[in-house]
Every structure is written in C-alpha cells, then in structure tokens.
Amino acid sequence: MTHAPSSNTLGFIVPEPAARPGDTPDFSSIGLKLDSPAPRPDPMCPASDTHTLANSLVRVLNDEHEAQGEWNPGLSAKDLRKGLHIMLKTRLYDVRMFKLQRQGKLSFYMKSMGEEAVAAAAGMALRYEDMLFPSYRQQGLLFARDRDMVDMICHCLSNQRDNLKGRQLPVHYTWKEGNFFSISGNLGTQFPQAVGWAMASAARGEDTVTASWIGDGTTAEGDFHGACTLASVYNAPVILNVVNNQWAISSFSGIAGGNNATFAAKAIGYGLPCLRVDGNDFLAVYAATGWAAERARAGHGATLIETVTYRADAHSTSDDPSRYRPKEEAAAWPLGDPIERLKNHLINLGEWDESRHEALTEALTKEVQANYKKAESYGTLREGPHAPVSSMFEDVYAEQPWHLRRQRQDLGV
C-alpha cells in the first residue's frame, strides 16, 4: 500500500489498513508470493544468503494440500496426526475457556484461534530441553509438551491448585518443569531475556536452544531491537519468532511498519539470518523452526523467523474486533486455516478422514470439559478456595522482611 501525501501540502502519514468494517477484505497489499516458494539455503550458510527470503514465503503445503518443495520436512503420518491433535486441542481448549470467561468463571482469556500452527509446529520441532520464552498467544506450546490440562485450567481459575498461587492473570502461564518461562503481561520483555538465557546455556556448553515469540505490533518496542542486537553480537543460540497475525488489538501491522518492509526483513540490518514463513502451514513452521534450531545448535547463532498468520478472533475477552476490521476478514485470509490445511493434507495422504476428525473433535471436546470439571473442583476465582491469603506476602523476597511480616499481621492472616 502506498500513502502519498496530497501534492500541495506536506504532512505526516498515518497508515490505514486496506479494509475497515463494511469494506471488502483486501490482503493484496501484504505481499504474499504464493506461487514462487522460497528456496531452502543450507542451515550453515552465511546470514546474508537468507536475506532474499525476507520477501518470499517458506511454504510446504500447497493449495491442493500436497507437501512439496525443498522445505518439506517429510514427517511421518503419526507425527502429522500428532500435530493435528495439538492444534485441535488448542482450539477447543481456547473455545471452551473463552466461553467460561463469558459465563463469569474466568476474569480474562486470550485465544490463539487461526494461528495454532505457530506454537504447535515449533513445539514439535524443538527438543523438550529447549527453552521457551513465549508471549501470551502460544498456549499450543504447552499442549505440544503435554502439559496437564487440568493444571493449565487451575491456573486460569486462580484456584488452590494454580501453580502460580493466584498471582497472575489467566493465560500468563509459567511451567518450569516443561522449560517454559514465565509469560509477562508487559509486551516484548521476553525477547532479550531469551537471548540472555541462550547465552547462559551456551556458556555452559549445552546444546539446547532457546526460542521466543513476539507479536507484530510488539516489534516496535525497544526490547525487540535490543534482542536482535544482542543475538547478533553474541551469536546466541536463540530463535526469535515474530508472529505476524496482522493485528495488534485494533492497529494493523502497518502501524508497526509492516507496510514498508516485512518483519523478516528487520533481520537484515542486524546481520541475522531470516525466514519468512507461511504461519498457517504446519509443515512450513516445523521446517523453519528445525532449520533455525539446527543452525543454532551447530554454533551458528540466532535466526529471526516471521510467521505470517492471522488473528482469527478477538484480541482478548475485552475486545470487539467488529469495531475496527471487516467481520469477513478471517474467512478471506489467503493462507487459510492451519487445522483445515493439515487435516486436508492427511486426508490427501489417506491417513485421515472426516469421521476420524469428527471423532477426535468430540473426544477432545469431552476431554476439555472433563478437565474443566476436575479443575473447578479445586476452586474458582470468585468462590475459591485459593492459595492461602498469607501467600500474597510470600515470594516477594527470598525471605520475608519485617515490613511484609508486619503488613501480613495487619491484614490478620
């Protein structure tokens, strides 16, 4: 999209998305080159060899649902079904939790609808020991690592079994056993922290990599640029993922500079390698993550990956996207739906069919429901039981200083 100032006056430009409510969705401006898939450079190549990839798109699944091209990771049918399972579980979990928020059971919720492949595929491509520094929209990583769903819901309910003792907003998970760092509500902070974690791992000579995720909108924060600088300077074994889901609450990716260059292209200035990936193509995300992990593990440092996807639902339970984008936009998204695409691929291979899909959907729906029932038996936000109130004064410091002890006594707990 170009925004020329009117000829007779100077002024500054405030970019606008191609379509607002009432308009016909239009994605022609975001430069998706679907017919010329990106080549796959050697993972040990110089960073500059990847820089033409900043403007193409790594794709494996074509519109006929076939896996093709150099990036095809050649996954077994079993692994493909596992990927489908993780994505579907994520979606059904999200749907249920969102509903529960509407019923007043949760204070808040955020779905990852439409971008499930980003977390599910990366989660499968990485090793369990690899450290994760996600944003709040990669709950699929937890399912990829088989986290107990009851524990996840207990966190969202802030109940007595919440491993975070009721201290965090729902979806701001922490899971140390699963090598999953603490999700912050403050945007972007995790990105440079991930680089630091990666450097500590490298300093000990471990061959684990660290992966982090940040939203398109959040690339505007200084922390994004700090992370890229650090990762490049120190050759840190880290994978820096920009999840470009086109929206940051109500502002489209152009407000973060996405009209003028791709997010992948930001890597060029830092001398980092980059990949721009069809984020709704499970196999492409899997392959790109594998490429970056192999490179990092071999001591060749960080990669910036842009996953191009679409936030198919509201930003959160506090948001109403019909006020700022066309309702039909999700359906018009040219990269389709990640679950549908992998499902159709499996069907194409003769490894899946509609009735199995329906059965899986039903089984997972029941699983989520049963897990919610179980989680609720440990308490809810409004009714409790919670962690003891006195626990609010714990973990502020390693040991409780006198003033906190006094405040706890003041509260009578």
Place this chain on the structure above:
Amino acid sequence: MSDSAKMTMIQAINSAHDVLLENDERVCAFGEDAGYFGGVFGCTQGLQEKHGKSRVFDTPINEAAIVAMAIGMAANGMRPIAEIQFADYIFPGFDQIVSELSRLRFRTAGQFTAPLVLRTPCGGGIYGGQTHSMSPESFFTHIPGIKVAMPSNPYDAKGMLIAASESEDPVLMFEPKRLYNGPFDGDPHKPALSWSKHEKGEVPTGHYTVPLGKADIVRKGDALSVVAYGTMVHVALASARLAGIDAEIIDLRTLVPYDMETIAKSVNKTGRCVVLHEAPRTGGFGAELIAQIQEDCFYALEAPVKRVTGWDTPYPHAFEWQYFPGQERVTRAMIETLEA
C-alpha cells in the same frame, strides 16, 4: 453559561480532548489504539473521525517513542496529549520522562520546553492482575519538573485535563480506571454505581478548567482529616459516612505540586490525620505527605498520622480485595487515630 451533561469519566476525558482539539490547532492526541478505535477504554473514541487523522492517531507499541515523540512535537510548538494504554506499561518510557521531559526546561535554561500531557489509566479493582492494576504515581512524584495529577471524578477529570494541556509544564495525569464508569467506594459486593447520579457526573460541555495544585475538600468535618486521591477519595467518603465519623476529607487532585495549604489548614483544625493511597506503602506518596504534615503541623497533632495503603507486594490477581485498602482498613485507621 455553558451547557452541561451527564458524563462518565471516560466521556468527560473525551470531551476535554474534543474541546482542546476544537479550540487549539496545536493540540493532537495519540497512543496505542487511540486513533481509529478511540482507545481501549474509549477516551478518544470518535475524535479521529471528527478532527482528522493527523490530529488523533494510533502509535506503534513503543512507550519510550511515544513519550519522546510527544517531547519533540511539544518542543516544536504543538500541544500533544499522549495516552499510555495502562500505567503498568509506562516504564519503557520512564527514561524519556525522567531524563528528558522533566529536565528540558531546566537544562536548556528555558530555551526549550515540552508542554505536553501524558494520560494513563491506573489502579486496581478490575481483576487486571499485576500488569493492569498498578498505581505507580510515586515513581513520578519523585521527578522534579513534571506535574502529577489524579482526578477522582468526571468534572475534575475534564477540567484538569484542559488545565494540564494549557499548562506550560509537562503533566502526567493518572486516571483511576475503576472510576471510569462510576464512583467506586471500595465495596466490590455492591452493584456498580453510575456517574449519572453523582453531582460530579454533571459536566459542562464546553471549556472550563480545574486548576492544578488545588485540593478539594469533598466533605467537611472536625474530628480528623483524611487526605486521599483517586479511588480512595470514594472509599474515604463511604467509610466516614458508614462509621459515622466526622472526618474532613480532602481530595488532593494534584500530587505535584500538592496543596499543602489546604492540608495544613485542615490538620491544624482537626489535630488528627489519616493518609490513603492504593499504591504500595514503602516510599509511597503518603510518606511525603506525612513528612510534610509533621513538619508543618507537629504542634497541632494529637495522634500519629496513619497511612492506609496497598501492601508492598505486586497486585495479586486472586486477592484483589485483600490487597485493595478497602473500607474496613480505612475505618479502622480512622478509629485508631481518633482514639490515640
């Protein structure tokens, strides 16, 4: 005589922007989601459509850059009003506020100034967890060179925002988000109240100002003085009323520079004082107030000055009401101060 209308605090803030944008072409307003959408709380809703995209617009998500851009614009003759989406997210902009904004006039011997307004919703009570609940005012009251304000009702919010934008100094205005849609007296079990039944919900539609630096005595009394601001003003009023305590309640409104004259006059009269804030206790603004009260009113005091505050912990999601300094704690402090 200008007309008036019933307004929520959001509508009053919106109306202040509207009046300022209308009256002064140097004024512009921006922030994350503040343009087309009109802000996540709606404080700038409809203003882009009315005043144009170069006057009300979205910014990238970078609070440091938002503050810095506002400094540059203000220094170059504009009157920006920037929204920081939540006070919890102001910290990437802290360096620009502490090291640049507040000192520009001083370090350039007045050659450059940055008369701008930063507005940001603060405070808890909406189950926002630790990243949507902070009251970080005391980080900013410690900075020489910026004015810090926190209105407690629609009438003051509009008048103070206009005064802030017309001030030659940079002003940071905290807006207690729990008060946006109605007064909140600290009792979460009561149905939400509406501003339409509150006298301060009646707001002139046109231009007026509420001067910065002037406190408001919202309830007269002789037994003790209560100094509060933001949401705690309403908690204090309800506590005094329900406990039948003859408290004089001062809504500070501006924290820097604060209205010591009004405070001292009241404390010298009552001889007893309680200071309230939702922010944590240690190093909180209450400490400053109490230090000054004991310096100026020591010989009039008949009891130690007490503080009721949030605890020295992050704002816990599940324990919102055990954290929030509600009526029970406020009433207890008032009684202890009366009996001391």
